[in-house]
Amino acid sequence: MDMPENPPLGALQQSFARLREELVDCIIGQPKLIDCLLVALLADGHLLVEGAPGLAKTTAVKALAARIEADFHRVQFTPDLLPADLTGTDVFRPQSGSFEFERGPLFHNIILADEINRAPAKVQSALLEAMAEQQITVGRSTWKLPELFMVMATQNPIEQEGTFSLPEAQLDRFLMHVTIGYPDAAAELAILKLAREQASRRAHPAAPPRALLSQHEVFAARDAAMAVHMAPALEEYLAQLVLATRDAGRYGAELKRWIAWGGSPRATIALDRCSRAQAWLAGRAYVLPEDVHAIVHEVLRHRVLLSYEAQAEGVTPDQVVARLLDLVPLP
Numbered sequence: 001m002d003m004p005e006n007p008p009l010g011a012l013q014q015s016f017a018r019l020r021e022e023l024v025d026c027i028i029g030q031p032k033l034i035d036c037l038l039v040a041l042l043a044d045g046h047l048l049v050e051g052a053p054g055l056a057k058t059t060a061v062k063a064l065a066a067r068i069e070a071d072f073h074r075v076q077f078t079p080d081l082l083p084a085d086l087t088g089t090d091v092f093r094p095q096s097g098s099f100e101f102e103r104g105p106l107f108h109n110i111i112l113a114d115e116i117n118r119a120p121a122k123v124q125s126a127l128l129e130a131m132a133e134q135q136i137t138v139g140r141s142t143w144k145l146p147e148l149f150m151v152m153a154t155q156n157p158i159e160q161e162g163t164f165s166l167p168e169a170q171l172d173r174f175l176m177h178v179t180i181g182y183p184d185a186a187a188e189l190a191i192l193k194l195a196r197e198q199a200s201r202r203a204h205p206a207a208p209p210r211a212l213l214s215q216h217e218v219f220a221a222r223d224a225a226m227a228v229h230m231a232p233a234l235e236e237y238l239a240q241l242v243l244a245t246r247d248a249g250r251y252g253a254e255l256k257r258w259i260a261w262g263g264s265p266r267a268t269i270a271l272d273r274c275s276r277a278q279a280w281l282a283g284r285a286y287v288l289p290e291d292v293h294a295i296v297h298e299v300l301r302h303r304v305l306l307s308y309e310a311q312a313e314g315v316t317p318d319q320v321v322a323r324l325l326d327l328v329p330l331p
Contacts, residue, residue: 012221013283016042019067019212020281027060028190029183035281036178036298037064037152041218042225042277045175045270046131046151048116048166048302052158055180061112061152068213070109070148077119083126087136088143101138106130109146109215113153117163124170127151131173148215168261168305175270176295177302225280226273230287233331238275238292240328242268245304245320251327258310258320263303271299289330297321 016038023034033049037060040047049057058074065072075086088104105111106127116124130136134145153174155166171177183191213221245262248255271292278291301317310320 012217012224013280015213015217016221016281019064022067022209022212023060023063026063026194027056028194029187030056030060030180033057033060033178033180035278036176036295037061038281039274039277039295040152040175041068041150042222042280043175043270043273044150044222045273046173047153048171048174048177049152049154049180050157050177051154051180052182053156055182057152057154057180058112058114061110063209065110066209067211068218069211069215072110072112073105073108074112074114075105076114077116077123079118079120081119081123083123084138086123086126087130087138090139101141101143103143106136106145107143109148109150111149111151113151115156116153117155117166120164121167124164124166127153128170128173148218171302172264172266174302176274176298178298179301221280225277228276228279228285228287230272230276231331234287234289234292235272237289237328237331238271239268241292241296241300241324242271244324244328245300251324255320255323255327258307258315258323259304260307260310261305263300267300267303271296274299293325296325300324 020034020038023037024031027034033056036047041064051057062072062074075081084104086104086106088102088107090099091102092098093100113127116127126136130145130149131151134147134149136143136145155163157179242263242265244251244255245259245267248259248262274295275287275291278294279285279287282291297318300321304317304320306315306317306320
């Protein structure tokens with residue numbers, strides 16, 4: 001079968017710009033979340049989003065899925081969820097006298113794992129193979145997941161009762177960890193206006209938004225973003241930022257006292273991929289230091305594990321990353 005030709009680079013960037021504009025119109029007050037969703041889509045990674053209820057986390061990923069050629073499934077994580085509720089299970093068919101695999105919700109393109117920290121570790125670990133290797137194993141059979149596959153997991157930082165903290169191995173599978181806050185006064189009024197307009201349109205529902213991007217265009221955009229030029233000096237800077245989390249003593253006693261464990265090589269790979277995607281979305285064919293700085297907190301926030309002393313002093317991962325940026329010299 002003949003494959004369609006890749007669209008020109010400029011056309012792809014324009015399509016992503018239109019996609020971002022539409023998302024900004026319907027997701028008010030959360031530009032960082034929208035940008036990180038697009039970066040994760042381009043960098044072929046998964047997103048962990050942390051924020052209080054009602055901040056449009058679910059709405060954002062649903063709006064993204066509705067505007068690309070992809071199917072969407074939402075899974076509400078609860079303490080009684082089982083791994084088979086995600087992966088699927090073998091079901092006995094009396095008509096044929098045999099077992100048939102019934103696919104679970106992971107066999108969709110975009111998955112929303114809502115309140116992932118409400119499910120026990122066994123269920124959380126069911127996502128590990130899917131996120132890392134894009135496949136699941138049930139019994140003796142291994143099943144491939146769709147080529148376009150992205151997980152956005154959310155967690156609520158307010159309530160801690162009945163929750164199960166994500167283990168470090170699971171956290172490292174996420175390309176980025178995004179924290180979002182409340183909108184400002186102007187955005188709050190815009191949200192109120194949008195909610196009124198949506199309520200008035202319920203009597204006459206509008207047609208669903210059309211897909212702006214096909215899956216082929218998404219894959220072509222990924223190739224284009226990963227081909228963005230990065231100078232060797234900037235690559236060295238990326239590596240030094242991550243290496244500084246493992247050998248913090250080189251940059252002072254304070255940093256060494258704060259960091260218990262540094263980022264793995266996945267951190268360097270994620271920083272590289274996200275920086276290229278950030279530059280491509282900005283319309284450039286090369287990476288600048290500001291592209292790295294724009295996403296470094298999201299890439300390292302969940303990969304730098306703080307010492308007990310740092311936690312006792314109220315030091316946050318964001319403060320540690322900010323200190324790294326001060327201490328590691330730019331090329």
